[in-house]
Amino acid sequence: MRSIRAAAVGAVTMSLALAATACGGGSSSGGGSNDSPKELTYWASNQGASVEVDKKVLQPELDKFEKETGIKVKLEVVPWSDLLNRILTATTSGQGPDVLNIGNTWSASLQATGALMPWDAKNFEKIGGKDRFVDSALGSTGVEGQDPAAVPLYSMAYALYYNKQMFADAGITKPPATWDDLVATGKKISKDGKWGLGAEGSNLSNNIHQVFVLAKQHGADFFTADGKPDFTSDGAVAAVKQYVDLMAEDKVVAPGNAEYAQNQSLSDFAKGKTAMVLWQTASATFKTMGMKDDEWGVAPAPVPSGAPGADRATNSMVAGINMAVFKNSDNIDGATEFVKFMTGDAEQKLLNKAYGSIPPVKAAQSDPAFNTQATAVLRETLATSAAALPQVPDESQFETAVGTAVKELFADAANGREVTTESVKEKLAKAQQQMPNK
């Protein structure tokens, strides 16, 4: 009996200790140095179909860099779902890579941690100056008025991808240009197990990207000019309702999409179950899913009907990947040199071609590869009608809070519960209250 009690006490202590160790942390200090000039570590985000594909694309380039400079780059490709947590861990421990990729929407949040090297005029000069980059891409490198926390590496934009055969079968001759068109087109197609539009209802980031653009089209933003959350404005509520209504009211999105978060909507598209998807640079994914290039078409993402003003014609967020240097790097010169190499004209053409993205470097965009069916629309969108997500330190929290609200509204719609302006407003108000107090 005694031993059993001892075992129980032991087990309890262990479990309790485990419960309380959930929040650990460390401290770090200091800036970078050049103590280790011949070596760099690089965390690349997973861009291609798999981590292996990325290694194949990047390794030859890293070898080239080593040949040119004598600096060896140790590569680690980090899956997208792990990347932010890995960066946070590196930030708290101070033990990070020298150079890393970040999602460009995180720029301001990560900038606030102070872990990334600021790109002031002097640093930008080392990589050829700010003017080399497209403005929209520079718009998502950190809070306005501060030195950017990162440099744009790959740019992406949302576009409307459609299945040519399904359109032809339904007697549709051209892709929809406005939301009204899209709903009408979707209704024509949505029958007999086929659906008009695909969505990723449980993917928080994707939800944010879609409702952000719709909010712009309704003349609203999710943050006030001084960076305070403003989730319940009429425009924001209307935007979220419009997006969820594609399933709830218009019934052009399959209810099953409410639980999608792993790009299932893309595989539905490739299988011919869904006729349209709003996605960023999907061509490479379609190919890996066995779809031929001539089976799908691409058009700019829809805008409101009539003649919308400048902001209201926004039809994509500026998506993309930035490259940052960890402040703690012990090869800060080498790291800058590496960023210069990766953002050089030649590398930009090569890498963006490999990933189907658009170079944020102006000079590289002239390559014919960025004027094909897959890329011309994206390039045009980035140049003219894409807007950067709010560059505020709370952006990461915003993605979670509002992204979750949209996910819950989709769950309501899928389960046949009514989605009303009030229910949308209520969810958004709850999301706003969860944001940190200032």
Add this chain to the structure above:
Amino acid sequence: MTTTTASAQPGERTVGKSSPGTVRGPRRRPGRIRRIGLPYLLLLPALLLELLVHLVPMVIGIVMSFKELTQFYIRDWTTAPWTGLDNFTMSVDFDAPVGEALLHSFLVTCAFTILSVGLCWLIGTAAAICMQDAFRGRGLLRAIFLVPYALPVYAAVITWAFMFQHDNGLVNHVLHDQLGLTDKPSFWLIGDNSFVALLVVSVWKGWPFAFLIVMAGLQNIPKELYEAAALDGAGVWQQIRRITLPSLRPVNQVLVLVLFLWTFNDFNTPFVLFGKAAPEAADLISIHIYQSSFVTWNFGAGSAMSVLLLLFLLLVTGVYLFVTSRATRTPRAPRKPQERKTADV
């Protein structure tokens, strides 16, 4: 067992008492010190590791709970400003959204834990009792029963996540297409049903452990008791009630406590099943704290919630150990209150 202990103790005592008087006395002294010091020396590595792995992070976690630790300070958390009890008051202010959400997730977790532990115990005990008598294929069945326990959690839960999918999942295929039990395919990974899905996976994963422990407990019950009971005309149910369950009480005490702690703290199952934003109906407290800390980057609030959880678990465990140890210390106490106590948990 008893004989060894009995003979060893008097032996030691004699050596201790006689040592100063004997000729070899002075040479014993360092030996004695060594003998007293050695156990502590041997414990030292474990103590140090325990200190490093559990206690230090725990203390850091507690310190963090008193700080305003957001993305602005995570690079060097020691510089974060002190906020006093703000994180705690915010967590327990049940009228405000943060506290309300925490309370909701706490209640969901309580309901989930009671149901999951209860079902795990029930199924595990029933299976163990059924497997008690030898029959052809018993070994194979026992092995099969342990499969869920042996599988890597991630692989098992992700398979369940596939099975619970709305469009192509096996669960809807069986319930809707084959058996026609539902009007239309149900959602299991979003909305209210997610609680059921979580419970099913948790029980599936947890009952083999209960089965294993109860089976081990059953080995210790003397066969003679059953034979005697059978001779006196006790049926199977009476034997279970009067012999098996009372004999298993000490085993069950540990089992229920461990299952309770594991289930209450379970992070893997909901995280793999639902991702970082669990549906409201299945928003377990572990996920909730993770989200507060690591997804919304409010590490201070997350730490405060962790500390509150720790206090709650300490309280429950303390009460449980107190009640159950009292129950075992007074075996001749009236039977009814004892049974009620076990049933309450």
